[in-house]
Amino acid sequence: MxxxxxxxxxxxxxxxxxxxxxxxxxxxxxxxxxxxxxxxxxxxxxxxxxxxxxxxxxxxxxxxxxxxxxxxxxxxxxxxxxxxxxxxxxxxxxxxxxxxxxxxxxxxxxxxxxxxxxxxxxxxxxxxxxxxxxxxxxxxxxxxxxxxxxxxxxxxxxxxxxxxxxxxxxxxxxxxxxxxxxxxxxxxxxxxxxxxxxHSTTLTTNLHKTVTKAEGTVVYELDGRPVTDFIREMGLITDKTQVILDFLGTPFLATQKTSDGDEIDTLRCLGVIDHENHSCGYIGRIDEGSELNMVLISKxxxxxxxxxxxxxxxxxxxxxxxxxxxxxxxxxxxxxxxxxxxxxxxxxxxxxxxxxxxxxxxxxxxxxxxxxxxxxxxxxxxxxxxxxxxxxxxx
Structure with a gap:
């Protein structure tokens, strides 16, 4: 060719x-x-x-x-x-x-x-x-x-x-x-x-948790607590709903299980924060049981x-x-x-x-x-x- x-x-x-x-x-x-x-x-x-x-x-x-x-x-x-x-x-x-x-x-x-x-x-x-x-x-x-x-x-x-x-x-x-x-x-x-x-990640944060409640691309709870609690504790919470541009430098590394029992790492960008049900919506699916870690990306x-x-x-x-x-x-x-x-x-x-x-x-x-x-x-x-x-x- x-x-x-x-x-x-x-x-x-x-x-x-x-x-x-x-x-x-x-x-x-x-x-x-x-x-x-x-x-x-x-x-x-x-x-x-x-x-x-x-x-x-x-x-x-x-x-x-x-x-x-x-x-x-x-x-x-x-x-x-x-x-x-x-x-x-x-x-x-x-x-x-x-x-x-x-x-x-x-x-x-x-x-x-x-x-x-x-x-x-x-x-x-x-x-x-x-x-x-x-x-x-x-x-x-x-x-x-x-x-x-x-x-x-x-x-x-x-x-x-x-x-x-x-x-x-x-x-x-x-x-x-x-x-x-x-x-x-x-x-x-x-x-x-x-x-x-x-992936472009060398620095991790203290937000390294297990996803305990999720559906599709939406995560509701980490370690049994609302996911927005952890975003707030990191000092990154905002009143906005559409937040994709606010979190470009802090994506989430999701370690997820495959159907045959292996694990793969994928990065997920946070796109939406729902302040009523305290959930976060990502560009990409995140399964319950996955490990989620906020990471930092630099030039x-x-x-x-x-x-x-x-x-x-x-x-x-x-x-x-x-x-x-x-x-x-x-x-x-x-x-x-x-x-x-x-x-x-x-x-x-x-x-x-x-x-x-x-x-x-x-x-x-x-x-x-x-x-x-x-x-x-x-x-x-x-x-x-x-x-x-x-x-x-x-x-």
Whole structure:
């Protein structure tokens, strides 16, 4: 498999932007099977962008919006990045779900997965999926459903982002755009995905408790007491209800049990405080019996974690003797983006000048990351949703 990349900082004149992207892809290098992955800022006219991309390229594509973009050249904000995958021995199948109006519609992801898989000649090896910001579903359920439906095929992707307004997140394929559907690509053939996920936490707090009452993404009690009591004791209680921006630097590390008895660590961002029932709502499910620990994240932690992620993935790539990796996909949480303050290229510097020839990077800052995480006991990979992490997929 080969990857080709085109990039533009033009987001106002869409015709010019797509012309620059088209000029950046040498179509003479395309093989029998080709697809595109597009990450872009939330500023462009999305309908026009998808329409013109569909006219410019005769292969299918999918993508999402993000508050920031990572490409082979590093970080950029208002921009559009197109990565093209092409191969003779790898197949790609892209689809979009029907509208997701509530939790009962999550099954649409299974339907779309099966529709995509049926178009492939071999078994599925990898699933990409991106969703807009949806307030009526639990994002973990999407990952869990795809994991079960596919038989534990790696699931990679996440939740599209915008400028923290949560009303301009889009996903799209060459068939159109949506703020209420999910997009997906299923990959089969000669592909060997490797993943890594890094948390940006070196400092913990005194809030390390057991979840004794919870339902879905809402935690009611820790160690038998209202969870808000502990937030108040930490000096972090606020009169506000929507608190996601207030707690970006203090996420919660949740250690949760897997179905086979292992444990995995995932970060959870606090989004809502309900002052009437003294509960806290998180971006992601937290099960009763989990260990919950408030942690601190600094700019230095973020820089260290992304370096660790690239150190690990580039070492694995260098050890591959009979398979040539061509693409690195990365997802970084939009919270990390904010915590980097003025130095937005801190994560991009982690790989600048380190990439082997022919290896391209395609990344986006999003509101939640889908990526396999390693169990603490048996080392098995489990498909999970996490917040405030840096994830990498190499293929």
């Amino acid at each position: 080969r990857s080709l990349q085109a990039f533009t900082k033009e987001v106002d004149d869409i015709a010019m932007a797509v012309s620059q992207l088209r000029d950046g892809i040498d179509t003479s290098l395309l093989m029998n099977n080709t697809c595109g992955i597009v990450f872009c800022g939330f500023e462009p006219d999305m309908e026009e962008l998808v329409k013109r991309l569909s006219e410019a390229f005769d292969f299918p594509f999918f993508g999402c919006t993000g508050i920031g973009i990572l490409s082979t050249e590093g970080y950029s904000q208002s921009s559009i990045s197109l990565l093209v995958l092409t191969a003779d021995d790898v197949s790609f199948s892209i689809g979009m779900t029907r509208d997701i109006e509530g939790s009962d519609d999550i099954c649409a992801f299974a339907d779309t997965y099966n529709e995509c898989r049926e178009l492939l000649h071999d078994e599925a090896k990898l699933i990409f999926t991106y969703v807009p910001w949806l307030t009526n579903v639990t994002f973990d359920d999407i990952v869990s459903l795809l994991d079960k439906e596919s038989g534990q095929v790696p699931v990679y992707g996440g939740v599209a982002s915008d400028g923290w307004t949560f009303d301009s997140t889009y996903v799209f394929t060459n068939e159109g755009i949506s703020q209420s559907c999910g997009v997906m690509m299923v990959v089969s053939g000669n592909v060997r995905p490797i993943c890594t996920i890094e 230095e932690d973020i820089e260290a974690s992304v370096k660790m992620a690239f150190d690990e993935i580039l070492e694995k790539i260098s050890q591959s003797r009979d398979y040539a990796y061509s693409s690195i996909f990365c997802s970084s949480c939009a919270a990390r983006y904010c915590l980097l303050v003025a130095d937005k290229n801190a994560e991009g510097r982690a790989y600048e000048g380190r990439l082997p020839d022919g290896l391209n990077v395609q990344g986006v800052y999003i509101y939640g990351e889908f990526c396999p995480a390693k169990g603490k006991q048996n080392g098995r990979l489990y498909n999970v949703l996490s917040n405030e992490t840096f994830t990498i997929l190499a293929i």
